[in-house]
Structure formats: structure tokens, C-alpha cells
Amino acid sequence: MKVIALAASSSSQSINKKLATYTANLVPNADVETLDINDYEMPLFSEDREKKLGNPQLAKDFYAKLGEADAIIIAYAEHNGSYTAAWKNLFDWTSRFERGLYQNKPMLVLASSPGPGGARNVLDAAVTSAPHFAGNVVGSLSFPSFYDNFDQETNEISNEALKSDLLALVKKL
Numbered sequence: 001m002k003v004i005a006l007a008a009s010s011s012s013q014s015i016n017k018k019l020a021t022y023t024a025n026l027v028p029n030a031d032v033e034t035l036d037i038n039d040y041e042m043p044l045f046s047e048d049r050e051k052k053l054g055n056p057q058l059a060k061d062f063y064a065k066l067g068e069a070d071a072i073i074i075a076y077a078e079h080n081g082s083y084t085a086a087w088k089n090l091f092d093w094t095s096r097f098e099r100g101l102y103q104n105k106p107m108l109v110l111a112s113s114p115g116p117g118g119a120r121n122v123l124d125a126a127v128t129s130a131p132h133f134a135g136n137v138v139g140s141l142s143f144p145s146f147y148d149n150f151d152q153e154t155n156e157i158s159n160e161a162l163k164s165d166l167l168a169l170v171k172k173l
């Protein structure tokens with residue numbers, strides 16, 4: 001099973017990238033590919049630019065890459081209660097190329113933050129809107145207080161309850 005994991009974050013130190021990659025590697029016999037959304041950076045979306053540029057190749061490439069997956073795991077970073085600007089830009093461009101960008105792949109939606117809120121606002125937004133973009137969300141999880149619950153040195157979850165929640169989620173893929 002090919003699993004594509006990504007963080008909806010452009011941070012080189014993204015905790016959500018760590019979480020998405022970690023979770024993808026819990027899938028038995030998975031062929032895991034972790035994407036970096038910086039590889040799909042485009043000008044700030046506007047309808048004026050769209051008229052000028054059409055559909056950028058990078059938006060088409062991102063859509064095609066998601067199409068290679070048997071399952072998709074996205075961990076959303078939360079900025080001011082919503083998507084990061086980097087993700088929103090990629091999402092907007094790609095949705096104009098093809099609105100159903102998640103392509104009905106079985107999908108896990110995760111979100112984490114350093115605080116106890118666990119990026120729940122963006123998680124709720126992503127889960128609620130996914131069906132409008134051909135998102136087949138089979139499970140979701142807010143992962144709170146990342147640095148308390150994920151050991152950076154060993155790359156391992158230190159909170160057993162959260163780990164068993166994630167193990168249960170990957171079984172749904």
C-alpha cells in the first residue's frame with residue numbers, strides 16, 4: 001500500500017510533518033512517501049493571477065502525486081485558528097485545477113500543536129470541508145502538547161493512550 005504523508009505546513013521543523021510521517025510508518029507494509037509542500041510553492045493565489053497564469057504545473061504535479069496514493073495522511077498545522085498560508089495557497093491553486101483534489105482516497109486527518117488545544121480548530125475545518133474536495137476521511141485525531149507527548153530524540157510517542165489511538169486509526173485505512 002502506497003501511503004502519502006504530508007504536513008500542511010511549510011516549516012522545516014514541522015511537528016505535523018513528524019506526526020504524519022510517524023503515523024504513516026505505523027501502517028503495516030506501507031510504502032511511505034512524505035511530501036514537503038515547499039516543493040509546490042506557487043505565487044499567492046488570486047483570480048487575476050489565475051487568468052494570467054492558468055493552472056500552474058506545480059498544482060497539476062501535486063494533484064498527480066496525491067493520485068499515486070492508496071491512502072493519504074495529512075497533519076494540519078494551525079495558524080491563528082486556521083490553515084497555514086502555505087497550505088491554503090497550495091490548496092486553492094490545486095482546487096482550481098481539480099476541486100476533488102483528495103480523489104476519494106482513504107484519508108487520515110491529523111493536527112498537532114505545542115499547546116493543549118492540539119490544533120483542534122484547523123482539524124475541525126479540514127474534516128468538515130474534506131467531502132467537498134472528494135475527501136474520504138476514515139479517521140481524525142488532534143494530538144495535543146506535541147513536545148510533551150512525542151520524544152524528539154527517539155522519534156517515538158511517549159503517551160501510550162495517544163499511540164494506541166493512532167494504531168487504531170491506521171487500521172481504518
Ligand SMILES: Cc1cc2nc3c(=O)[nH]c(=O)nc-3n(C[C@H](O)[C@H](O)[C@H](O)COP(=O)(O)O)c2cc1C
Pocket residue numbers: 007009010011013014015016017076077078079080081082112113114115117118119
Ligand atoms: C502565525 C502563527 C499562528 C499560530 N496560531 C496558532 C493557533 O491558532 N493555534 C495553535 O494551536 N497554535 C498556533 N501557533 C503555533 C503552532 O501550533 C506551532 O508553531 C506549530 O509548531 C505549527 O505546526 P508545524 O510545526 O507543523 O508548522 C501559531 C504559530 C504561528 C507562527
